[in-house]
Amino acid sequence: MKKIWGFFASFFLLVFIFSQSRGPEERYTLVERLPGDQLAATSGIGTISFEKSRLTLELRDKTRVFPSKQCVTSGLSYLEFGPNKANTWLLLYSPGYILIYEQPGRLLHQGLREFTPQDSFQLVKLKYTATSFLTENDTRYAAENLGVYLQTDKPWANAGGKYAVGEIITLTAEHDFNKLIISNGFISFSKPELFLKNSRVKSMAIYRTDPESKPLDVTLADTSQLQEIDLGTEVRQLKIKITGVYKGSRYKDTCINFILAEYRDPEPYLGPQGMDVEQ
Numbered sequence: 411m412k413k414i415w416g417f418f419a420s421f422f423l424l425v426f427i428f429s430q431s432r433g434p435e436e437r438y439t440l441v442e443r444l445p446g447d448q449l450a451a452t453s454g455i456g457t458i459s460f461e462k463s464r465l466t467l468e469l470r471d472k473t474r475v476f477p478s479k480q481c482v483t484s485g486l487s488y489l490e491f492g493p494n495k496a497n498t499w500l501l502l503y504s505p506g507y508i509l510i511y512e513q514p515g516r517l518l519h520q521g522l523r524e525f526t527p528q529d530s531f532q533l534v535k536l537k538y539t540a541t542s543f544l545t546e547n548d549t550r551y552a553a554e555n556l557g558v559y560l561q562t563d564k565p566w567a568n569a570g571g572k573y574a575v576g577e578i579i580t581l582t583a584e585h586d587f588n589k590l591i592i593s594n595g596f597i598s599f600s601k602p603e604l605f606l607k608n609s610r611v612k613s614m615a616i617y618r619t620d621p622e623s624k625p626l627d628v629t630l631a632d633t634s635q636l637q638e639i640d641l642g643t644e645v646r647q648l649k650i651k652i653t654g655v656y657k658g659s660r661y662k663d664t665c666i667n668f669i670l671a672e673y674r675d676p677e678p679y680l681g682p683q684g685m686d687v688e689q
Contacts, residue, residue: 433480433487434460434503438521440469458508458521465491484602485595485634500562500599504636507591515562515599534587534671539580542569544663553579556669562599565665573609573657574664579650586644586673592637593667594630605634609664613654619647632656644673 440456456469465478478491480501489499499518500511510519540553544567551567556579558564568574595610610632615625616639630637641648655664 434501434508435505435523436460438508438523440519440521443520458510458519465489485605486597486602487634500597502593502597502634502636504591504638506638507636509559509636511562511599513599517560532585532673534583534585534673536669536671537582538566538669539582540566540568541578543567544569551663551665556666559593559668559670562597562667563601565596565667567596567608567663567665571662573655573662574611574652575655577652577664579652579666579669580647581650581669581671582647583671584646586646587671588641588644588676589672589674590639590641591668591670591672592630592639593634593669594632594637594665595634595667596665597634597667607658607660609658609662610656611652611654611664611666612656613652615651615653616641617649617651618645619649625651627653629654 437457437459439454440458442455456467458468459466460478460480463477463479465476467474467476476491476497478489479495480487480489482488487501487503489501491497491499498513500515502509502511506523508519508521508523509517510521512518536557538553538556540556543553544551551565553566555564555566566579568577596604596608598604611630612632613627613629615627617623617625626641628639650669652664658664
């Protein structure tokens with residue numbers, strides 16, 4: 411964690427790094443998706459809980475408990491559960507979020523941790539551009555793929571058959587955001603080996619478009635799991651310059667699964683007596 415000055419004066423970078431073996435946090439509130447890939451954070455539709463070898467899913471007032479086993483394949487975390495481990499989910503998680511994918515890589519559930527109805531949470535729609543992107547036959551690993559999180563196998567990758575050091579990604583929004591959620595690497599439900607075969611981002615410098623602002627230097631963990639970057643202030647545009655990579659075992663192409671922008675009110679609304687609205 412680094413402390414920087416200027417535009418980010420007195421703010422701290424918060425990148426949550428945790429081991430693959432630790433597993434997801436114990437309990438998440440499942441939330442509903444709205445048109446435009448937004449989340450209805452005020453309408454929790456259930457919860458999901460992880461407890462050693464047991465998965466508890468409470469969905470719309472119906473609770474089901476399954477024996478389960480978490481396994482890691484080529485750096486990706488899967489959950490096998492149900493009778494004879496008949497079902498398999500791919501898990502992308504951090505202390506704050508969880509995304510759950512079913513075969514062949516469709517998003518099934520998403521959840522927030524430590525969520526209350528008073529929280530003001532919004533995924534902010536971004537426009538993405540990049541200095542290059544890879545095209546293979548009819549497949550384009552374009553910058554707009556950085557906004558795709560409802561399915562796997564849609565990363566951004568740089569062009570030129572080289573590592574992406576020096577490539578710049580620009581994020582532009584119509585509304586303020588104050589946090590980034592990054593899923594690093596090539597994430598594929600059915601081909602987990604692509605995560606380690608392709609290169610991943612190791613470090614980057616985040617710039618505001620204000621020429622007087624100083625960069626925020628970020629080091630990402632080499633993990634398939636979600637990583638959160640608290641920007642410490644509200645912005646509408648950022649430039650991300652890749653400064654280092656984790657080398658792939660086979661390909662130089664550097665991949666990022668997605669980059670999402672969040673706005674969460676640092677001072678959620680409280681009732682007139684200074685108490686939570688529900689109370």
